[in-house]
Amino acid sequence: FLKLATESRLSALYTVALAVGLRRGEALGLMWDAVHLDEGVIEVRRQLQRYDGGLHLDDVVKTKSSRRKVRLPAFAIAALKQHRVRQMEERLAAGTVWRDTDLVFTSTIGTPLDPDNVKRDFDRLRRLPASRAATRTYRTAW
Numbered sequence: 001f002l003k004l005a006t007e008s009r010l011s012a013l014y015t016v017a018l019a020v021g022l023r024r025g026e027a028l029g030l031m032w033d034a035v036h037l038d039e040g041v042i043e044v045r046r047q048l049q050r051y052d053g054g055l056h057l058d059d060v061v062k063t064k065s066s067r068r069k070v071r072l073p074a075f076a077i078a079a080l081k082q083h084r085v086r087q088m089e090e091r092l093a094a095g096t097v098w099r100d101t102d103l104v105f106t107s108t109i110g111t112p113l114d115p116d117n118v119k120r121d122f123d124r125l126r127r128l129p130a131s132r133a134a135t136r137t138y139r140t141a142w
Contacts, residue, residue: 010113010121012083013105016042019076024115025049026066029057030104037080040072048103048112055112057103080104 008014017027025047034043045067048057072080083104090108091098099110107113 008121008125009108010105010118012079012086013113013118014122014125015079016072016076019073020070022070023047023066024118028103028105028113028115028118031102032084032104033102035080035104037077040074040077042070042072044068044070048115050115055114057112 013027016022016030017024020042022030022044026044028048029046030042030044031046034045036042046057046059048055050056087104087106091110094109097109099106101110101112103110103112105113
């Protein structure tokens, strides 16, 4: 699945989330201040959710034990480093349209990614014949 996902703009999101078992909202709520690439750790302390007709970044995760530090495997660190470069390029290309949210995973103009759109992209990739067998064990929440 991750090999197929390299073609997606969201490949770093899928790589990190699947490597360490993040829920979709936790991954989409990840901010750069919680990413410590030199230490190889991320802090899960926020989540992005849709409710009351909009997207909300909450400082409360699903359960008390969901607030945690997670060690990243080397391939996830590499994916985040590449993603950061891509995000900086998108920021330069967007110019004054860019919204500075400090979110790790954003649209091409810096806005939060809609969880429903991410799920649709994930499901599209998962339905590809080459990824079907490999994705049977992923959380249904994705």
